[in-house]
Amino acid sequence: MAQAFSVEEIIGHPAPHVWAALVDWPNAHRWMPGIDTIAADGETAEGTRLTFRARGKDRSSTIVGCVAGQSIVLRSVQGGVRADYAYEVHPHDEGTSPLTLTADCQSTGVLWRVMWPLVRIAIGASDAKQLRLLRATLEDA
8 A cells, every 4th residue: 555644633632532533423524624424334343334425425434443542444445446544542641642644545557656646645635634623623622
């Protein structure tokens, strides 16, 4: 897989509070750009499917990795492109929690190799701000 981007944000809340906001699917549209609605078909755990409406289309992701309170990996597949978004909450001290997001993408074919630099820029421009928006959402609460 090729890394599209990796970002970190220091959130001014304890890790359990950050984790709760991260997996609060009905409110994720507040910090996930382009997402209108999102819902889980079960508890936040490996295998759970997330259905969301983005840019006028219904899409889905699957939780392919989850350590409750610490990390979650969401996998989306559209056409021949697979994207994994890995979120990790790092407890730091009583009042802050570093949060990282790494997006990895994979596809095959010559067109992918040619288009990857542009796709990487587009993904980063759209989604690298998620953690900043999540921090702002928590600060406004």
